[in-house]
Amino acid sequence: MHRILFALGLLAGTMLAPAAASAGQIPGPASAADIPISHKDRLYAAEQFSNTVSVSDPVDNRLLGVIRLGDPQPGNLSPLYKGQVLVHGMGFSPDHKTLAVVSIGSNSVTFIDTATNAVKHTTYVGRSPHEAFFTPDGREVWVTVRGEDYVSVIDAGSFEEKLRIKVPGGPGMQIFSPDGKYGYVCSSFNPQTVVISLADHKIVGSVKQASPFCPNIAASADGKQVWFTLKDIGKTQVFKAEPPFDLVKTLDTGPITNHVNLVVNKKGSFAYVTVGGSNEVKVFRTDDFKEVATIPVGNLPHGIWPSGDGSRVYVGLENADQFAVIDTLTNQVIATIPIGQAPQAVAYVPNAVPEGDGLQNLMPLGAAGEAAHLKLAPRGAGSKTAATSVSLFDQGLTQILQAAVSGLEPKKPYVLALSSRADGGGALQPLSTFTTNPAGSAIVNAVGPIRQIVEARHEDERRFLVVATSTEGKAGDVVQVQVQ
Missing domain, CATH: 2.130.10.10 (YVTN repeat-like/Quinoprotein amine dehydrogenase)
Structure with missing residues (x-):
């Protein structure tokens, strides 16, 4: 019996060896x-x-x-x-x-x-x-x-x-x-x-x-x-x-x-x-x-x-x-x-x-977990094709905005801005200019009371995040609009 158990032990060790080698x-x-x-x-x-x-x-x-x-x-x-x-x-x-x-x-x-x-x-x-x-x-x-x-x-x-x-x-x-x-x-x-x-x-x-x-x-x-x-x-x-x-x-x-x-x-x-x-x-x-x-x-x-x-x-x-x-x-x-x-x-x-x-x-998560999340999509495409995610991280009365922008032309200048209209057709207020990388993407940051503006209850006060082309620092055509 001892010999049988010993042999089984050796066999088990042999069977486990490949797993141990890749552990x-x-x-x-x-x-x-x-x-x-x-x-x-x-x-x-x-x-x-x-x-x-x-x-x-x-x-x-x-x-x-x-x-x-x-x-x-x-x-x-x-x-x-x-x-x-x-x-x-x-x-x-x-x-x-x-x-x-x-x-x-x-x-x-x-x-x-x-x-x-x-x-x-x-x-x-x-x-x-x-x-x-x-x-x-x-x-x-x-x-x-x-x-x-x-x-x-x-x-x-x-x-x-x-x-x-x-x-x-x-x-x-x-x-x-x-x-x-x-x-x-x-x-x-x-x-x-x-x-x-x-x-x-x-x-x-x-x-x-x-x-x-x-x-x-x-x-x-x-x-x-x-x-x-x-x-x-x-x-x-x-x-x-x-x-x-x-x-x-x-x-x-x-x-x-x-x-x-x-x-x-x-x-x-x-x-x-x-x-x-x-x-x-x-x-x-x-x-x-x-x-x-x-x-x-x-x-x-x-x-x-x-x-x-x-x-x-x-x-x-x-x-x-x-x-x-x-x-x-x-x-x-x-x-x-x-x-x-x-x-x-x-x-x-x-x-x-x-x-x-x-x-x-x-410590509890508390205010460290407070943020609002939005999405931007190509103009006229709808929310199912959202290309850009935006987070508004609460810092008291202001927020740090971070946009993970993608789906744009590579190595081109753009501007993240606020528009007075949901379709991006209104006047634009620039937040941050940026240039896309070779993959047509960028991480863009801004700071301000942005959540209060994009979530404003009164229509005449509310603004919408957009991405527009940029020429010599001036906003041009809107290419992405807020869909969420």
């Missing part, structure tokens, strides 16, 4: 065991206009509360203001105990204890940092200082900057090979991704980007591929993670291609790409690069991260103030979670709260 989710290695979803895990989003970090339980798909890192306008305009502004980037430590949160407007990295939600330390770096992530050994935190030309390397123990790695101007994001050998840094201002040796912090390779604007990058758990997105031209590129770092594929993903992340499940290995201009997530196999799914998720999908077992993918909807929860076996949205204003980077941290309820230092 492990990024940023960890493929050799790591998958971690089933539990109440100990936490889902985070960095929320740009409410200056909060939302904290959710992935079992219940429930918001637990927010960590308030700063105030909305006009409080953050004070010369004595000490909080953070434009909470945007996010990474976490290999031991899952620390969250690193980047705030673009206050040039900071805030380190948060995942078990207690308490701020451990805030480190200030150079102009307009974008993303931060821990090295696989947990000893350093690399911060891409996008407003300058270097990566700030912070000692993870002291939280002090220890050195700067000079790179092409405008570094967008960094991620590391699972074995801790290389750091991959793409650029938002130059068409070049560089590869840096962690051993000596020297550049050892480079990859030509198809465009200058890369906001996001991911390295596969098996150490073979690196994927990065190009927001301005709507493409995603893949290169080999080992020397000579050859480019192997360029994919057309769509206007306002935002973030990419990689998932391994029993069906294989997949890349999930958020496409803000079409409000979709596209799914590609990582072996033959075939597109296997297109998932409608909601307005302006941005950050994306898998669960510790790869069974779920969580998408921050920038113009919907929600998480969309995707089942990776069916590639269907199975839940949504209300969160703060304009979620950017997201992170899923398994076993973030080993003990206790993890509710310390959390």
Whole structure:
């Protein structure tokens, strides 16, 4: 009997070996065991206009509360203001105990204890940092200082900057090979991704980007591929993670291609790409690069991260103030979670709260969840062909307007304006001029008491959002009108 049980044990181990070989989710290695979803895990989003970090339980798909890192306008305009502004980037430590949160407007990295939600330390770096992530050994935190030309390397123990790695101007994001050998840094201002040796912090390779604007990058758990997105031209590129770092594929993903992340499940290995201009997530196999799914998720999908077992993918909807929860076996949205204003980077941290309820230092969503949502469509087309999503994020008496504009002519000047007539035929009051990117899209911002105007009860006071062509700064023909 003992021999039979021993033989069965060996057989079971053999049968489980293929699954174990493909286990492990990024940023960890493929050799790591998958971690089933539990109440100990936490889902985070960095929320740009409410200056909060939302904290959710992935079992219940429930918001637990927010960590308030700063105030909305006009409080953050004070010369004595000490909080953070434009909470945007996010990474976490290999031991899952620390969250690193980047705030673009206050040039900071805030380190948060995942078990207690308490701020451990805030480190200030150079102009307009974008993303931060821990090295696989947990000893350093690399911060891409996008407003300058270097990566700030912070000692993870002291939280002090220890050195700067000079790179092409405008570094967008960094991620590391699972074995801790290389750091991959793409650029938002130059068409070049560089590869840096962690051993000596020297550049050892480079990859030509198809465009200058890369906001996001991911390295596969098996150490073979690196994927990065190009927001301005709507493409995603893949290169080999080992020397000579050859480019192997360029994919057309769509206007306002935002973030990419990689998932391994029993069906294989997949890349999930958020496409803000079409409000979709596209799914590609990582072996033959075939597109296997297109998932409608909601307005302006941005950050994306898998669960510790790869069974779920969580998408921050920038113009919907929600998480969309995707089942990776069916590639269907199975839940949504209300969160703060304009979620950017997201992170899923398994076993973030080993003990206790993890509710310390959390605050209710409150005003951080207040926003109005509108849509614009080509003139005369109707609401079913809406091309532009608009959010009006409450900041007291005013709102920050953000429009994810798409469906326009590439590289052309336009103006977002208010019209006195619903069909756009009235006098126009410009809010913001902009030029579309090569994919015919743009992210447009404005500030003012806009919600009160577009929702006014009296007809003679109400105005309607439109997009018009622009010639020498003057509004021309209206091409998109408000339909919702």
